Amino acid sequence: MSAQLEKWHFNVEQYYRLAEVGVLKPDDRVELIEGEIVKMSPIGSPHAACVTRTNRLFQNTFAQRAVIWVQNPVRLSDFSEPVPDVALLKPRDDFYAEHLPTGEDVLLIIEVSDSTILSDRNVKMPLYARAGIPEAWLVNLPKKMIEVYYDVTDGRYRKCLKFKRGEVLVSPTVPALSLKVSEIIG
Numbered sequence: 001m002s003a004q005l006e007k008w009h010f011n012v013e014q015y016y017r018l019a020e021v022g023v024l025k026p027d028d029r030v031e032l033i034e035g036e037i038v039k040m041s042p043i044g045s046p047h048a049a050c051v052t053r054t055n056r057l058f059q060n061t062f063a064q065r066a067v068i069w070v071q072n073p074v075r076l077s078d079f080s081e082p083v084p085d086v087a088l089l090k091p092r093d094d095f096y097a098e099h100l101p102t103g104e105d106v107l108l109i110i111e112v113s114d115s116t117i118l119s120d121r122n123v124k125m126p127l128y129a130r131a132g133i134p135e136a137w138l139v140n141l142p143k144k145m146i147e148v149y150y151d152v153t154d155g156r157y158r159k160c161l162k163f164k165r166g167e168v169l170v171s172p173t174v175p176a177l178s179l180k181v182s183e184i185i186g
Contacts, residue, residue, distance in 0.1 A: 009035030011078045033123060035079040041115050046141055046186070050112045051085045054139075054184050058088060061176070066091055066107060074109070075100045076131040082124060085139075086110040088174065103131030108174050114141040121147070130155040135173040144185050148172065 010018070015032045018024045029040040043051075051070065058068045067089040073081045081100070088108040089101050096105070109128055111120045120138055128136040129152050136157065138147040144165045149157035150172045163169040163181045171177035 007036065009079065010037060011035070012075065012081055013078075015081065031073070031083045032079065032081040033127065040083065044114065047085075047112050047114055049186060050139060050141060050184060053186065054086050054110060054112075057179060057183055058086065062088060067095055067101075069096075069101065073100055074102070074106060076103050076127060080127060080131075082127065084109045084124075085112040103128075103133050106131075106133045108135045108137065108171065108177075109133050110137040110139060112139040112141065117142070125149050125157060126155075129157045135171060139184060141185070144181075146181055146184060 010032065012032060015024075015037065018037075019026075024030060024037070029042075030037050031040060032038075055068060055070050058066075062068060069084075069087040069089050071083060071085060072087075073083050074087060075081050087101070087106050087110065089096070089105050090107060092105075111124055113120045117138070117140055125136055125138060129149070132152055134150060134152060136149045138149070140147060146163045146169055148161040148163065148169065148171070149159070150161075151158040159172075161172070165181050165185055167181050169179055169181055
């Protein structure tokens, strides 16, 4: 008979307290996912370049109409505060200085994935849907494609479109967002 190991689950307040007392260090790359503190993968060159390309494209297109949130946390619930690669947020004069954005503030959220594709697809995409985020992208670097999740119903994305290099991605929920996949993937 094997023993069932009990996991500790943390809320956001406890998560920040762990950082305050030094259990979590400032340079620890972690995020809070459904009460669990999850170590994030190291960022390699292809991943960093993809995030930078996306940021530049979004700055050129949306800088006056939205906040481009790059590798910063989003508070989705009392138990989840992921750190997506890029999020396009509703505009705010304070740029979210008063409090972190929530799911209601997010227009589009993007995860760039090279080594964490299954986790991003099976954990983060459903998490984003449950938070009511209208559109989420999974940039699959090994396959050089972008999976676009949208049409949230009952906390699930009902539709997924896949765009490959050479194709034009037209956002189903963000007006005026149309780009070549190669502009993101490289």
